[in-house]
Amino acid sequence: MPAKELVRPCMDCKDAEAILDTRKRHYCGECFKAFASHKVLMRMSKYKQMKKTIGQAPKLLLPLSLGVSSSVLLHILNGDIERQLAKTFVNIGYELNMIVVDPSTILTPDTKHDQVYEAVTKAFSKLTFTRLPLHSVFEYVPDMKEIIQEYAGPRYIDDESRSDEYRLTAFRAAISTATSKADLDSVLLTRLVAGYAKSLGCETVIWGDSDTRLAAKTLAGVAKGRGASLTWSVSDGMTPWGVAFDFPLRDLSKPELEQFKGVCKELSDIVIPDEPVSDNVLTKNLSIDELMMRYVRTQGEKYRGVMANVSRTANKLESTTGSDDALCPLCGGHVGNVKGNSGVTVANQSSDNYSSKFCYGCMRSRPEATC
Numbered sequence: 052m053p054a055k056e057l058v059r060p061c062m063d064c065k066d067a068e069a070i071l072d073t074r075k076r077h078y079c080g081e082c083f084k085a086f087a088s089h090k091v092l093m094r095m096s097k098y099k100q101m102k103k104t105i106g107q108a109p110k111l112l113l114p115l116s117l118g119v120s121s122s123v124l125l126h127i128l129n130g131d132i133e134r135q136l137a138k139t140f141v142n143i144g145y146e147l148n149m150i151v152v153d154p155s156t157i158l159t160p161d162t163k164h165d166q167v168y169e170a171v172t173k174a175f176s177k178l179t180f181t182r183l184p185l186h187s188v189f190e191y192v193p194d195m196k197e198i199i200q201e202y203a204g205p206r207y208i209d210d211e212s213r214s215d216e217y218r219l220t221a222f223r224a225a226i227s228t229a230t231s232k233a234d235l236d237s238v239l240l241t242r243l244v245a246g247y248a249k250s251l252g253c254e255t256v257i258w259g260d261s262d263t264r265l266a267a268k269t270l271a272g273v274a275k276g277r278g279a280s281l282t283w284s285v286s287d288g289m290t291p292w293g294v295a296f297d298f299p300l301r302d303l304s305k306p307e308l309e310q311f312k313g314v315c316k317e318l319s320d321i322v323i324p325d326e327p328v329s330d331n332v333l334t335k336n337l338s339i340d341e342l343m344m345r346y347v348r349t350q351g352e353k354y355r356g357v358m359a360n361v362s363r364t365a366n367k368l369e370s371t372t373g374s375d376d377a378l379c380p381l382c383g384g385h386v387g388n389v390k391g392n393s394g395v396t397v398a399n400q401s402s403d404n405y406s407s408k409f410c411y412g413c414m415r416s417r418p419e420a421t422c
Contacts, residue, residue: 071310080314087311088127090302099144110146110253114244117167121259122322123308124300129175149180150247156184157236163323170321186219188239191246198380202409203418231416233338234275238382245292255295263305263347265362271343277412280384286366291383301362379410386410
């Protein structure tokens with residue numbers, strides 16, 4: 052009996068009907084998953100090479116938001132680990148740890164997050180998960196309390212008799228604009244992840260940021276005066292805190308990750324979907340990060356190559372500052388001098404004595420900022 056004629060065969064296997072289109076090619080579900088996984092595993096292969104040189108597997112930390120991107124990355128890495136364990140000669144190449152920062156300590160509590168977190172830990176029962184509140188940043192970055200007090204300035208009163216959770220909530224409540232709140236939350240989240248990674252002895256934090264997300268972060272970082280930190284905030288390399296950042300999903304776009312989720316049944320119940328974009332939200336109520344993400348998502352559909360080049364170009368940046376340059380104690384960015392034409396973000400030289408210690412991006416987001 053002749054085989055069933057395919058209307059539109061997959062361009063890879065030629066044996067199944069194509070259901071997805073990307074990069075001028077069409078794939079069946081299995082071939083598309085293989086295509087996306089290959090992009091990630093090629094970037095992860097360097098850790099297997101590192102194992103051969105140092106004699107032991109490096110520890111990696113994956114911050115998991117339970118969104119599409121980080122969940123797809125977790126699924127791909129877990130699949131690779133299981134395939135390696137099934138072989139006679141195991142060559143995993145790295146030890147994987149997960150951290151989930153409880154969003155209820157940042158945003159409005161959501162029971163859906165608790166349900167998905169439980170589902171994720173059951174689905175990947177062989178992996179190690181740790182869930183931390185945002186105020187744990189005080190525990191893993193011991194000098195953060197002093198940094199925040201100095202950063203907030205003399206008008207901010209810190210009640211040292213209260214809990215860490217209360218003190219952080221009070222500090223965040225003192226931030227007035229949506230952009231400043233989102234900016235400071237991002238800085239605190241990054242510091243918590245980096246601090247926790249160091250406490251575990253992890254060499255690298257692998258972030259689940261797609262090239263869509265990296266492009267938006269690049270544009271937002273420049274707009275917020277944090278251009279100098281692009282050499283590690285969106286690029287693969289060492290950070291000011293002694294732990295490296297890596298972005299294995301930088302060769303895949305957010306729409307491609309959505310496609311991956313659509314053909315992967317295992318992800319159907321363990322991913323929190325993104326909130327739909329509403330056209331009724333006033334622009335003034337959105338942060339710069341949200342605006343840039345919307346812009347990249349809409350324009351990326353039309354000019355994918357242009358948007359992809361944004362993150363690729365940022366990944367080629369190299370810091371021109373020396374080891375003796377002053378670093379912002381809050382975000383780790385360089386504190387430069389505008390008159391010296393250093394090309395790095397600068398602190399606003401005001402009458403406040405503490406202002407010269409922080410970078411321009413952080414000073415713009417402080418409570419009652421006037422710069």
